[in-house]
Amino acid sequence: xxxxxxxxxxxxxxxxxxxxxxxxxxxxxxxxxxxxxxxxxxxxxxxxxxxxxxxxxxxxxxxxxxxxxxxxxxxxxxxxxxxxxxxxxxxxxxxxxxxxxxxxxxxxxxxxxxxxxxxxxxxxxxxxxxxxxxxxxxxxxxxxxxxxxxxxxxxxxxxxxxxxxxxxxxxxxxxxxxxxxxxxxxxxxxxxxxxxxxxxxxxx
Numbered sequence: 001x002x003x004x005x006x007x008x009x010x011x012x013x014x015x016x017x018x019x020x021x022x023x024x025x026x027x028x029x030x031x032x033x034x035x036x037x038x039x040x041x042x043x044x045x046x047x048x049x050x051x052x053x054x055x056x057x058x059x060x061x062x063x064x065x066x067x068x069x070x071x072x073x074x075x076x077x078x079x080x081x082x083x084x085x086x087x088x089x090x091x092x093x094x095x096x097x098x099x100x101x102x103x104x105x106x107x108x109x110x111x112x113x114x115x116x117x118x119x120x121x122x123x124x125x126x127x128x129x130x131x132x133x134x135x136x137x138x139x140x141x142x143x144x145x146x147x148x149x150x151x152x153x154x155x156x157x158x159x160x161x162x163x164x165x166x167x168x169x170x171x172x173x174x175x176x177x178x179x180x181x182x183x184x185x186x187x188x189x190x191x192x193x194x195x196x197x198x199x200x201x202x203x204x
Contacts, residue, residue: 011024026046030069035054046066067091070088072086072111073109074115078117081119081120081137085121114131115135124142127143132170136157141159173204
């Protein structure tokens with residue numbers, strides 16, 4: 001295992017616009033594992049009786065919700081905007097009135113490397129995403145394994161989510177974001193980047 005050290009994991013930082021006055025609620029009867037530089041913001045609602053795995057550089061913005069009875073893995077470099085919910089269970093069961101069949105009400109979630117999940121999105125049981133997916137909010141909903149049909153660097157949106165475009169990647173590097181903000185203060189045209197895209201986009 002890793003040696004615990006300062007700033008490895010932070011919880012409760014507040015955005016005065018989105019979570020001022022919000023209360024976090026954490027109930028863990030299962031297991032939560034986390035890597036380096038994991039941040040969960042204020043207003044967190046966490047009920048974990050299964051297993052939650054938050055890999056390096058996972059970021060969950062204000063008012064995130066986790067209801068986990070089976071397993072949820074969020075792979076490294078993934079960033080979630082405000083009001084995102086992860087539920088690997090439907091909580092209740094349903095019966096097929098025609099056949100009498102009842103399906104399991106929970107299934108693991110696995111979010112790929114470097115995903116960017118937009119605000120007010122819902123990630124339901126059985127969701128599996130490709131690496132570097134951008135899920136455009138608000139109110140997008142993921143419900144199944146998308147790795148068989150959706151390539152990496154794809155953008156999806158809607159309820160249920162559908163493919164919008166391929167070839168896009170979220171820039172999750174504060175130095176890169178700062179340099180771009182400075183550039184667009186005085187330029188309205190495109191910024192053309194040449195170099196190591198992974199280094200330019202990944203958390204610094």
